[in-house]
Amino acid sequence: MTWEPTLKSPADLVDLRGRVVCISGAASGIGKAQVELFLDAGASVVALDIDDTGLQRLYASLPDHAERLMCKTVDLTVPEQVDQAVAAGKQAFGVIDTLCNTAGYLDGYARSLDTAESLWDRVFEINVKAMYRLTNALLPDMLERRSGVIVNMASIAGFQAGGGGAAYTSSKHAVIGFTRQLSFDYGRSGIRVNAICPGMIETAMTEDVLADPDSKLVKTLKRVPAGRLGRPEDIACVALFLCGPGADFIHGAAMVVDGGLMVK
Template identity: 45%
Template sequence: MINFHLNCVLSNNYLKNEKMKLKNKIAVITGAASGIGKAQAVLFASEGAEVIAIDSNIDAVKDVILEIHNSKGLGYALQLDVTDEKAVKETISNIIQKHNRIDILCNTAGVFDGFAKSLDTPLTLWDKLMNVNARAVFILCNSVLPHMIEKKQGSIVNMASIGSYAAGAGGVAYTSSKHAVLGLTKQLTMDYAGYGIRVNAVAPGLIETPLNRDFFQTEGSGIKEVIATIPVHRAGQADEVAKVSLFLASDDASYIYGTAIIVDGGVTATLT
């Protein structure tokens, strides 16, 4: 009876390992200390990937890796300013030297502008949004692309937004930066899909994360009115975006190139 139970456990573990969507993949995820990036890191590790979790907040991202290790997953944390081109290139080079490959890059790090209109947006805020949300994505993609071209494989998942399609998801800087992310995603596909590199994006709507915590917690912020406009009448959760990211990163999306999957509870359905 004991042997039968042991055999069942071993069999179940074998089946679980065989079904892992990212088994033995090396996945680099930015903005992994909280929100969508954290959800991606935890989910990807549970699906067999070794996760390199990157964030400027090293203590918080180490906690994410501890959670992954406690669940028997693989990964480690790195502190990095994703807007620092030299540091990014050195970091990516070190990761490739250690693992001999990067299979997946998730450009998830991002900042928000609090719905600031153009005349209320100082150049410093504009530059910050563009640097983190768009310029950093460009730097990271360019840092991994030569390696992925050499290997003739790779999956990049960029974090777009419904603000990549229409105004209102953020202020002028946020909307502009997310339009840039979608444009970059499409152009990279045109230029590098022939090398077997899939570049796609996830376009979330209103997702409850630390990035917009103040919006959710501040009385009179308008959050109730915003949620009332969402067909499903609720905000999304980070793990719902992470699951779509997993699909795009995995071989399940082997013929999906240069597109963004909208995760917004039906908001954009009302715009077309």
């Protein structure tokens, strides 16, 4: 049997021309970096976030891509709003064939006894249930076409303690489990599902934790092999690869992107 390459040039690895990508948590941080990078790669983007002002700023900052960008304010904890956002994206672009579940919520590193049930529920509602909800809203069409890509945002907290509190760490373990089960259930039907597990990334969600540059935590984080904290663009680049043709044989992976934090 002779193997024939399916990609004609290295640029084809991340060529998303003709693709329509739905990105949650799109108004800031990693989600915003994904929107910008995916547009540059030729995709059309349905950008979802609860932050209406942030979405307006995002749209205004990308005038050259206005025809390929739709921003939709949505509360992912409300099923009706999720369904409406998906319907609006399909009406705008005809199809949504790629999903980046990027929205997330941090618990302030609260230990179990310090975690109110309402905080636990909030973390799981956004980090896990909203992911399940948005995925299930798009899966039927993907299965009908026998083609689709899903990238879920997990964390190194999905592998080890200390990357968050009790609720956050538990939720990110759940995200990795959900990713693997999706891949197991639907991979043979043409759906490719993977997770990204970032280390500490400089975003609005982590700014309180990283506020003191002289703190023991920040100094420890900067001693990783990469020699710096992570940036949203570091994660967006990996998401772009996982969504592109070059990652066609990657299924059910939980890809660690932490600057080497977990090797110590």
